[in-house]
Amino acid sequence: MPLVAPSLLSADFTRLADAADMLNRSEADWFHLDVMDGVFVPNLTFGMPVIEQLKKLSNKPFDVHLMIVQPERYIEAFKQAGADILTVHYEASTHLHRTLHAIKQSGMKAGVALNPHTPVHHLEEVLADIDLVCLMSVNPGFGGQKFIENTYKKIEKLAELRQSSQTNFLIEIDGGVNLTNASKLIDTGADVLVAGNFVFSSSNPIETIKSLKYCK
Numbered sequence: 001m002p003l004v005a006p007s008l009l010s011a012d013f014t015r016l017a018d019a020a021d022m023l024n025r026s027e028a029d030w031f032h033l034d035v036m037d038g039v040f041v042p043n044l045t046f047g048m049p050v051i052e053q054l055k056k057l058s059n060k061p062f063d064v065h066l067m068i069v070q071p072e073r074y075i076e077a078f079k080q081a082g083a084d085i086l087t088v089h090y091e092a093s094t095h096l097h098r099t100l101h102a103i104k105q106s107g108m109k110a111g112v113a114l115n116p117h118t119p120v121h122h123l124e125e126v127l128a129d130i131d132l133v134c135l136m137s138v139n140p141g142f143g144g145q146k147f148i149e150n151t152y153k154k155i156e157k158l159a160e161l162r163q164s165s166q167t168n169f170l171i172e173i174d175g176g177v178n179l180t181n182a183s184k185l186i187d188t189g190a191d192v193l194v195a196g197n198f199v200f201s202s203s204n205p206i207e208t209i210k211s212l213k214y215c216k
Ligand code: DX5
Pocket: 007, 009, 010, 032, 034, 065, 138, 139, 140, 141, 142, 143, 144, 145, 174, 175, 176, 177, 194, 195, 196, 197, 198
């Protein structure tokens, strides 16, 4: 059974408290929070103040996905805001090893996200330092995009690497996840499914979350 992490990027931002309440009552495992800076990706979302307020409304783990340059500058700030898992992009981290250790040092789980074009073997030398690898199955920046089919190959390769290196990070898939691909993603080796548009544009988000959770 996968972990399900609905992305609040697709929630109604004028009613974030309602979205949090819905997720609390649902079978969602984590809140997925997409932070964008308009530099690393061509879009802006929200930052620490919004996450800090949301944190007061939920006890579920906060999975914070930083799509920002120089993420190492904000590690402590996101910890203070309530992040439990902090994911930085490989493409935005010059000193990834140091950044991963700083994240763990501050008491959070450390994640690394890979853009669709980045090969999974680029993480080979730091696999033991990673708690979660987020494979982007769309180009980051927007919700509601089409799933990139090549992701399955990357999951396979990453699962092989995990086995051969005897490490145990989680494999998270982010972008275009829905019921047509969820089950195959799990079969291929995914542990965590992020879903934004599929959950929040559905008429019954609680049932939609449940359908992802029990897709296997
Ligand atoms: C994209 C974000 C995703 C996004 C997923 O840059 O990282 O988390 O919200 O949304 P959907 O599920 O709509 O593709």
